[in-house]
Amino acid sequence: MAVSRHLRTFRHAAWLGWQMESNWTRPWLFLLYSIVRPIAATLILVVMFLVVKQGVSNDPLMFAYTYLGSVFFMFVAQVMMGATQVIMEDREHYQTLKQLYIAPISIQAYIVGRAMSKLVLTSLSVVISIAFGVVVLGLQLDLSMVDWPLFAASMVLGIGCILAIGIALAGITFLTAKHSSGINEGIAGAFYLFCGTLFPITVLPAWGQAIGMAVPLTYWLELVRRSLYPGSGIEAIGGLQAFASPTLLLYLIVSTVAFLAASALIFRLADTRARRSGKVDMTTTY
Amino acid sequence: MIGALREPSWTFFDVLLPLLGIAAYIYYYRALGAASSFEGFVVLGGAMTAFWLNVLWGMASQFYWEKETGNLQLFLVSPMSRMALLAGMALGGMLSAGVRALSTLVLGIVIFNVHMTVADPLLLAAVFLVTLIAIYGMGMMFASLFMLYGRDAWNISNLLQEPIYLVSGFYFPVRSLGPWVSAVASIIPITLGLDAMRQLLFGVTANGFLPVTTELAVLCVLAVAFLVLARYALRYMEELGRKEGRLTLRWQ
Numbered sequence: 001m002a003v004s005r006h007l008r009t010f011r012h013a014a015w016l017g018w019q020m021e022s023n024w025t026r027p028w029l030f031l032l033y034s035i036v037r038p039i040a041a042t043l044i045l046v047v048m049f050l051v052v053k054q055g056v057s058n059d060p061l062m063f064a065y066t067y068l069g070s071v072f073f074m075f076v077a078q079v080m081m082g083a084t085q086v087i088m089e090d091r092e093h094y095q096t097l098k099q100l101y102i103a104p105i106s107i108q109a110y111i112v113g114r115a116m117s118k119l120v121l122t123s124l125s126v127v128i129s130i131a132f133g134v135v136v137l138g139l140q141l142d143l144s145m146v147d148w149p150l151f152a153a154s155m156v157l158g159i160g161c162i163l164a165i166g167i168a169l170a171g172i173t174f175l176t177a178k179h180s181s182g183i184n185e186g187i188a189g190a191f192y193l194f195c196g197t198l199f200p201i202t203v204l205p206a207w208g209q210a211i212g213m214a215v216p217l218t219y220w221l222e223l224v225r226r227s228l229y230p231g232s233g234i235e236a237i238g239g240l241q242a243f244a245s246p247t248l249l250l251y252l253i254v255s256t257v258a259f260l261a262a263s264a265l266i267f268r269l270a271d272t273r274a275r276r277s278g279k280v281d282m283t284t285t286y
Numbered sequence: 287m288i289g290a291l292r293e294p295s296w297t298f299f300d301v302l303l304p305l306l307g308i309a310a311y312i313y314y315y316r317a318l319g320a321a322s323s324f325e326g327f328v329v330l331g332g333a334m335t336a337f338w339l340n341v342l343w344g345m346a347s348q349f350y351w352e353k354e355t356g357n358l359q360l361f362l363v364s365p366m367s368r369m370a371l372l373a374g375m376a377l378g379g380m381l382s383a384g385v386r387a388l389s390t391l392v393l394g395i396v397i398f399n400v401h402m403t404v405a406d407p408l409l410l411a412a413v414f415l416v417t418l419i420a421i422y423g424m425g426m427m428f429a430s431l432f433m434l435y436g437r438d439a440w441n442i443s444n445l446l447q448e449p450i451y452l453v454s455g456f457y458f459p460v461r462s463l464g465p466w467v468s469a470v471a472s473i474i475p476i477t478l479g480l481d482a483m484r485q486l487l488f489g490v491t492a493n494g495f496l497p498v499t500t501e502l503a504v505l506c507v508l509a510v511a512f513l514v515l516a517r518y519a520l521r522y523m524e525e526l527g528r529k530e531g532r533l534t535l536r537w538q
Contacts, residue, residue: 025438033441040449044457045314051462052318066314182299189306198310199317 006109013113017082020089021117035125038078042070042129045198046137056138061229065237067139068225069197071129074122076162076217077188082118083166084184086111087173091282098281108267111170112163119159141228150245151227154252158220161256164263171263171270174279191217202239209239216255219248300336301389305397308332308390311457312398323491324458326402327484329394331456333387334483337421338450338476340383342443345425348375350432350439358433359534368520372429376422402487409498410486416505417479423512424475430520433527450474455481459493468495475508 022030045066050056056063091097100110133139169187173180191197194204194212201212212218222240226248235241240248274280311328352358361371394400404410432439453467454460454477460468461481471477472495482501484492495501 033445037444037448040452044448044452047452047462048311048314048324048458049318051458052315052320052324062318179295179299182296182303185303186299186306189303189310193306193310193313198314203313203317 005104006106009105009109010113010116013110014116017086017114017117018120021121034121035128038074038122038125039129039132042067042074045070060138060140061232061234061237063137064139064141064229064232065200065225065234066198067133067137068130068228069221071126071133072158072221072224073192073197074125074129075119075159076191078118078122078125079115079159079162080166080169080188081184083111083115083163084169084173084180086114087170088180091280092284095281095283101280107271108167108264111167115163115166145230147227147230150223150230150249153249154220154223154227157249157252157256158217158224161216161220161252161259164256164260168259168263168266171267174270174274191215194218196221196238196240200237200239216252216259219252219255223248223252297386297389300386301393304332304335304386304390305393307335308394309398321491322401323488325398326400326488327459327492328457329391329398329400330402330483330487331451331480332394333391334476334480335451335456336383336387336390337380337418339447340379341421341425342428342446344379344383345372345376345422346428346432346446347439347443349429353433353534356534362524368524369426369517372426372516372520376426379425380418380422403489405486405489409502410483413479413482413486413498413502413505416502416509417475417483420475420479420505420509420512423509423516426516427512427519430516430523433523450476453477459484459495461493461495465495472504473508475505475512478505478508 021034025033049063049066053059053063087097090100100107130139130141134141165187169180169184172183176183190211194201194208195215195218196212201209201218204212219240222235222238223245225234225238226245235245243251308328311332312325315324315328349358352361361368395402432442451457453463453471454474455463455468455471456476459481460471460477463471468477478496478501481492481495482498482505485494485498496504
């Protein structure tokens with residue numbers, strides 16, 4: 001009964017999120033707004049690579065390492081931030097959060113549903129970026145060689161972990177209206193720096209590597225790369241070559257479950273505190 | 287200035303967030319085995335993002351925000367020059383963004399041990415100031431255009447972040463993009479401003495697009511052109527907004 005109610009909330013929230021994202025402008029303009037920015041961010045890294053290496057063929061594995069890291073990091077930037085923006089938008093901008101609270105729905109299911117539109121758009125950006133990388137930039141990717149089961153498992157766990165972090169941050173957003181965007185962007189920026197997104201974590205100082213090893217996104221990005229390039233030697237770049245893929249998958253499962261539990265706890269504490277201090281319908285015009 | 291100072295704790299994020307991005311790009315260059323001057327390009331570009339973001343979100347989108355919060359109509363009723371209002375906002379924005387840019391620059395230099403040599407301080411100051419006038423003039427022009435927009439304004443500002451970092455060469459010499467792309471990107475004043483500053487701080491390793499004096503001359507032309515265009519655009523868009531009744535529309 002509860003599951004079907006959550007699924008209904010999820011479905012309607014996903015549809016609402018999609019409508020809010022897309023129904024105010026023409027489809028081509030919406031698509032342009034949605035995909036140009038993340039693709040440009042990836043192209044900055046491509047140009048930086050080309051300026052130094054003078055060509056993809058001079059270090060194709062490193063190029064694949066960076067390109068895939070940057071492309072799949074779009075999920076972190078877009079989906080995690082999408083989940084946290086729900087609270088700001090519904091509470092401050094549209095001022096509908098209190099109505100959602102008194103409706104017989106799960107707020108977590110609603111937040112995850114709203115984040116789905118970002119997930120769909122980001123998936124599209126990722127597919128376009130990879131196609132662009134293969135066709136224009138010479139990214140060597142053979143789809144027949146991809147380890148699809150490992151890729152699918154990594155993606156399910158990785159997206160689950162990103163959503164868990166997003167829900168925790170959404171909870172924190174209840175309490176920190178003035179600082180929510182700074183906190184969210186700061187955490188996304190820290191993941192970008194410490195999780196081996198662009199470069200092997202071995203380039204970082206020891207304390208930076210320790211941070212990277214504590215975040216499941218590091219294992220997720222490594223597994224995505226290994227699943228797309230099995231047996232190519234890409235695992236020798238990232239600094240995690242001592243760990244076999246099944247071991248990394250186990251780490252990802254354990255850390256994702258831990259993050260899910262922590263996320264549920266953080267959201268519950270923040271939610272209780274926000275209700276007590278009357279912050280559910282707070283408007284700060286920030 | 288009041289807007290910038292109303293929440294001093296934001297300074298922490300204003301300084302920290304660019305540093306995270308700068309650190310990621312510096313470690314990326316290190317992983318690629320780039321020359322140390324590239325780390326300097328990243329620190330300089332990262333510092334200048336403070337001004338560009340301020341132009342986009344503090345200038346160009348300002349009338350859109352004011353419309354959303356219901357203040358725009360009050361501004362238009364007041365007996366004051368709209369250009370003076372925008373110029374005041376630009377000055378305040380320059381000062382607050384300047385503090386952020388300076389913090390980023392100093393911390394970037396100290397943390398990552400970046401070496402810069404100021405070959406010609408006067409020319410560097412001239413390039414920097416003219417670049418600021420030109421990009422804020424551009425921001426004033428966008429402010430008038432965005433006045434009538436709904437969510438487009440927010441999305442266009444988003445669209446002018448990473449794509450502009452890319453074509454303007456915030457983190458690498460713009461010449462790497464080829465002469466045609468560099469020439470077209472030079473319409474955005476920060477392209478030539480950054481290129482000239484890189485040449486003055488890093489010498490030949492900056493791989494400059496045009497001679498610094500030429501870039502300064504083009505920047506002067508752009509600064510005047512954007513200020514004049516801003517004046518006309520403001521008058522035209524305000525008139526259009528009055529005719530179509532779009533100056534008080536919210537939640538478009």
